[in-house]
Amino acid sequence: MTEVIDRAALPLPDGRMLQASAEGRRITLAVAGQPSIQFGIGPDAPTLGVDVMECGERDPQQAVWLASYWLFATRPGSQSLEWSGLPLTPAMRDAGLVMPAADGGWQTLRTAFWQLPSPWLRSGTGADFPQAMQMVSGVRFPRRPPKPVGEVYRRFDARLGSWISLRTLDIEQDLERFNRWQNTPRVEKFWEEGGSLETHRAHLEKLADDPHCLQLIGCFDDEPFAFFDAYWAREDRIGPYYEADHYDRGIHMLVGEEHHRGPHKVASWLPALVHYLFLDDPRTRMIVSEPRSDNDRMIHHLQRIGFHRQKDFDFPHKRAAMMALTRECFFDRCYLC
Known part of the structure; x- marks a missing residue:
């Protein structure tokens, strides 16, 4: 028997509420009081059968997305949804929301669902930015897209019962808390x-001018609690220590507010940070991190979501653990609900 989370109302990233009512295993989902889709579900299992009974005619793709979101959020053990009675449209198929199943039917895969950038990503993806190579200090890497400004990611964590969001750092707004x-x-x-x-202002201004890194503020329910530095690994100091791909990203992480510490909070913000970076550019195949080799707590948190400790190595300033997470591993495990 897989885990089931009791969730009669689930916030959507646009601020609306997805409401669920059930009669046995028959579920009706509504948004803003308007029914969107009604379906029956089979026994809870890694492959969950979903029988669509009624579906909103105006936007069946959105209705199927809502059903997938609610089912994956409330049934973390289900890895795929097998549809019957599906009002299939070309847009659903073309977007990857549904895919052919082995039996000739249609399915939605958890690993594919969470790679759809909308609505979690609040800015465009790097897929639209062309690859133009350059050589700097003997390192060949792509020119990086302009940095986004403002909120870049937002998702409701059903297990924690809180919003997790990421926005870009604003020096005037965030300097004192960063200090x-x-x-x-x-x-x-x-x-x-x-x-x-003054030291930290100069440091942040230098980072803001550096195209290879992006400074982010993590928020729980819009309260800033953490600083994250995301960087392109190829041209970073870590690049020479492994075979870095052109679109690998790396992360530095700092939780500043004491009341937002704890494993249950890390289990929310760390997957969210990784999720954002994989969505930000679909060409990113790996995310790396290099905590101090004696930072056992952080290494354990990274390993819990799929990071592998490849090796320990010596930076000029520290002995570091080389931690790496592939796109395939992250989305296969999908610690997002």
Whole structure:
């Protein structure tokens, strides 16, 4: 028997509420009081049978998306949905929302569903930015797209019962909290970047001008709690230490607010950060991280969502653990509901 999360109402990224009512195993989903789709479900299992009984005629693709979202959120053990009575449209098939099943029917795969960029991604994907190679300091890598501004990712975590979102760092808005976080003894022990407001302003301005990295603020229910630095690995200092692909990304992570610490919070924000980076450019096949080799707690958190400890190696400033997560591994496990 797979796990079932009781969720009669599930917030959607656009702020509306997805409401579910059930009669036995017959489910009706509605948005803003308007019924969207009604379906019956089979026994809870890795492959879940879904029999569509009624579907909104105006936008059947959206109705099927809503059903998939609610089912994957409330049944984390289900890896695929096998449809009967599906009002198939070319748009559903072309988008990858549904795919052919081995028996000739149609299915929605959890691993494919979470790779659909909308509605989680709040900005365009890097897929639209052409690949134009350049050579800098003996390293050949693609020119990077302009950095986004504002909120870039938003998703409701059904298990935590909170919104997790990412926005780009604003120096004027975030300098004081960044300074406070970096001067916390717990953070300073591993980051070794404590200092004054002036020092941190200069540091953030330098990062803002660097096209190879992107500074993000993590929020729970719109409250800032963490700083993330995402970088293109090819032209980063980590590049020479492994065979970096042109679109590999890396992450540095700092949780600044004490009341947002804990394994249950990491289990929300860490998959969200990785999810955003994989959505941001579908050419990204791997995400890496290089915590200090003695940072056992962070290494454990990374391993829990699929990162593999490839090796330990020496940076000039620290002994580091090389942690790597492939796109396939992440979406096969899908720690997103």
